[in-house]
Amino acid sequence: MDTHVHDRRRFLALAAGAAAAPMLTACGAGFGGNDDKSDGSAADDVTGSFDWKREKGTTVKALLNKHPYTDALIADLKSFTEKTGIKVEYDVFPEDNYFDKLTVDLSSGRASYDVFMLGAYMVWQYGPPNWLEDLGPWMRNSSATGAEWDQADFFPNLLQADQWSLKAGAPLGQGGQYALPWGWETNVVAYNTEVFRKLGVKPADTFDELTELAGTIKRKAPGAGFDGMYGIAVRGSRSWATIHPGFMTMYARNGLKDFTVDGGKLTPAMNSPEAVAFTEDWARMVKRGGPPSWTSYTWYQCSSDLGAKKAGMLFDADTAAYFQAVKGASPASGKIAFHPGPKGPGGSLATNMWIWSLGMNAKSKKKSASWLFLQWATGKEHLRKSAITHNHIDPVRKSVADDAAYKDKMRHLPGFLETFETVVDQTKIQFTPQAQFFDATTSWASALQEIYGGKGAKSVLDGLADDLAGKVG
Amino acid sequence: MGWRLTLRPYLLIVPALLLTCGILYPFGLGLYYTLFDFSASKPQPDMVRFENYGAVFTQEAFWNSAWVTVLYAVGAALAETVLGVAVALLLHRSTMVGRVLEKILILPLMIAPVIAAIIWKLMLQPSVGVVNYLLRPFGLGGVQWTDTPTGALLSSIAVDVWVYTPFVAILALAGLRSLPASPFEAAAVDGAGWWYTFRRLTLPMLWPYVLVAVIFRFMDSLKVFDIIYALTEGGPGDSTVVLQIRAYLEAIRFQRYSFGISYTIVLWAVVYLAAMVLVKHLGKIQRKAAEVTT
Numbered sequence: 001m002d003t004h005v006h007d008r009r010r011f012l013a014l015a016a017g018a019a020a021a022p023m024l025t026a027c028g029a030g031f032g033g034n035d036d037k038s039d040g041s042a043a044d045d046v047t048g049s050f051d052w053k054r055e056k057g058t059t060v061k062a063l064l065n066k067h068p069y070t071d072a073l074i075a076d077l078k079s080f081t082e083k084t085g086i087k088v089e090y091d092v093f094p095e096d097n098y099f100d101k102l103t104v105d106l107s108s109g110r111a112s113y114d115v116f117m118l119g120a121y122m123v124w125q126y127g128p129p130n131w132l133e134d135l136g137p138w139m140r141n142s143s144a145t146g147a148e149w150d151q152a153d154f155f156p157n158l159l160q161a162d163q164w165s166l167k168a169g170a171p172l173g174q175g176g177q178y179a180l181p182w183g184w185e186t187n188v189v190a191y192n193t194e195v196f197r198k199l200g201v202k203p204a205d206t207f208d209e210l211t212e213l214a215g216t217i218k219r220k221a222p223g224a225g226f227d228g229m230y231g232i233a234v235r236g237s238r239s240w241a242t243i244h245p246g247f248m249t250m251y252a253r254n255g256l257k258d259f260t261v262d263g264g265k266l267t268p269a270m271n272s273p274e275a276v277a278f279t280e281d282w283a284r285m286v287k288r289g290g291p292p293s294w295t296s297y298t299w300y301q302c303s304s305d306l307g308a309k310k311a312g313m314l315f316d317a318d319t320a321a322y323f324q325a326v327k328g329a330s331p332a333s334g335k336i337a338f339h340p341g342p343k344g345p346g347g348s349l350a351t352n353m354w355i356w357s358l359g360m361n362a363k364s365k366k367k368s369a370s371w372l373f374l375q376w377a378t379g380k381e382h383l384r385k386s387a388i389t390h391n392h393i394d395p396v397r398k399s400v401a402d403d404a405a406y407k408d409k410m411r412h413l414p415g416f417l418e419t420f421e422t423v424v425d426q427t428k429i430q431f432t433p434q435a436q437f438f439d440a441t442t443s444w445a446s447a448l449q450e451i452y453g454g455k456g457a458k459s460v461l462d463g464l465a466d467d468l469a470g471k472v473g
Numbered sequence: 474m475g476w477r478l479t480l481r482p483y484l485l486i487v488p489a490l491l492l493t494c495g496i497l498y499p500f501g502l503g504l505y506y507t508l509f510d511f512s513a514s515k516p517q518p519d520m521v522r523f524e525n526y527g528a529v530f531t532q533e534a535f536w537n538s539a540w541v542t543v544l545y546a547v548g549a550a551l552a553e554t555v556l557g558v559a560v561a562l563l564l565h566r567s568t569m570v571g572r573v574l575e576k577i578l579i580l581p582l583m584i585a586p587v588i589a590a591i592i593w594k595l596m597l598q599p600s601v602g603v604v605n606y607l608l609r610p611f612g613l614g615g616v617q618w619t620d621t622p623t624g625a626l627l628s629s630i631a632v633d634v635w636v637y638t639p640f641v642a643i644l645a646l647a648g649l650r651s652l653p654a655s656p657f658e659a660a661a662v663d664g665a666g667w668w669y670t671f672r673r674l675t676l677p678m679l680w681p682y683v684l685v686a687v688i689f690r691f692m693d694s695l696k697v698f699d700i701i702y703a704l705t706e707g708g709p710g711d712s713t714v715v716l717q718i719r720a721y722l723e724a725i726r727f728q729r730y731s732f733g734i735s736y737t738i739v740l741w742a743v744v745y746l747a748a749m750v751l752v753k754h755l756g757k758i759q760r761k762a763a764e765v766t767t
Binding site: 126 | 513514516534594598599600601615617618619620621622625705706707708709710711722725726727728
């Protein structure tokens, strides 16, 4: 009997040991999988003359966001396979959960996807943990990169926006090239020409005028035959995406900064007296002329409200208006015009931008084939075709922007080309690069909602700055 | 033959042992990770022992989330219990209409909560939503359902109630149908009224079933994520950021893994304690119900 008890104890001890072993092994192996990074770039392995067929027979896996730009890419994938012999398999996710999917996938340390879409802000999050391949060595290697790719053809501010030294507060345009610009958006005002004509109003040149105009439209448009129309569509959901389009553009045009940088130390500046005053003004504009249920508004709702004649104006990405303006796309198509939006106090048209970029997984086992894909997807031939025959507008390449066929296509949209040309040189990322970008901007959106709800802007923004100071410092 | 007999008890516990390991291994690993400052920016972290828990408990955001979580769980569980029992009492009279309603009642349970939240988000939309459209004749067509902190919390609870009241009703109905007939017959002979019978017979005997439903719903409501996230994303401001959403934001969106897991461990402890108390209470109520039956 004693022996039996003894055996049972031994068995349980052994079982516990066996159960604990993998746990301890996992802990010992470190966090987030194997991190066997090499010092040298895989680009150095590519030698000889450049050859599109170098990786014939390989399959590259891509993760894509549901977007008209993606539709243009998918429609042209056959050309890539014919050119290279490389097959592309892809998964497409809607934007609401796209970045969570990408983040989880990259953080797992596996190479489920070789290439993916990302924004320049994501470089600040994905770059420091070494999840992104530095594409600089690939771009510099003439064996890996064809001469026709022509790096100088990109708008320099776009290429620089995906370059970073991975140091918080350090300006963009230095360090590794962690993604390539593929499609971008500049934030401007689009408006319904029909309601403007009927109400006898014109686009606003100052922010005060814009607030006034938004209120006027909300008050008068329903009586002028635009049932349920409000003044201006701007994003309001509790998400980082609320801060970066219209809000950050107008914030920057007022000469305001998110953080000040001193000796590499970041100090939150969204509670400076000028920033508090601007934020109050923004909330006032939304209350006077913004959408009902603003706190749930994403770009999808803003864009569709302009198209459905529910919004008189849209202060957001030019593409968000363009997709509604395309012939037959919405009830408002043919009646949407573009304007750079209000100038800042000193006449500033500083504009924040969003860049849909393409990046490569640093853990990819098919880097050479992936690079050929990135090179093709950001190359002149595909981007020109996508801009002219599809809706891949706002070209990242100067040659496409200057192309007569592209201009002919866009000319029918009142003010589109003029607006693009007016703001393009002043459009850049207006945020300070730092790894806590998503926390900072999500909290900022939350603060904006509270101010809209009636809380004092000063105390809310002071609280936000205090909270962020401990996180980004 | 002897070795088989000796081995049999051990073989019989192997499935349970594997199951236990399958549960405990990820849990233990999660617990272990909370002792580090593991985040995307620090993939090779240092041991910080219990600092993450210290940071969680000193965060104002945590106490706000804890308060919202409790409000939500108590509000949802209470409303679902009252409504569920009421519906069950109505359906207990087995008419044809009742049988048809019973089939319809189960529909919300067949819809994924996140889908239910999206449906309700559209219905509660102030300008094009059907709810305001129906309220317009009564002069209430301009309600901003999810734009105010109180409205957002109440709307979230309402969606939870819409999805899960049938669950409570079904459990309560099953309980009602299993109650012995004789005490009710005796009460009827004695001329007891409906309210008296309900209060002194139905409810005490039904309590064990109701409490099982309460335990499930309270624990689930403490862990809510999908309904609130789809409906309000935690806004406006931080007004509907429950602990699960806070943990998700920390661990996934902001990639502070250890900190995010610490939130979930705290939530687990709260749910565990609440469940312990409720289950202990369930035992007492079952004994009382048995006394009434006998």
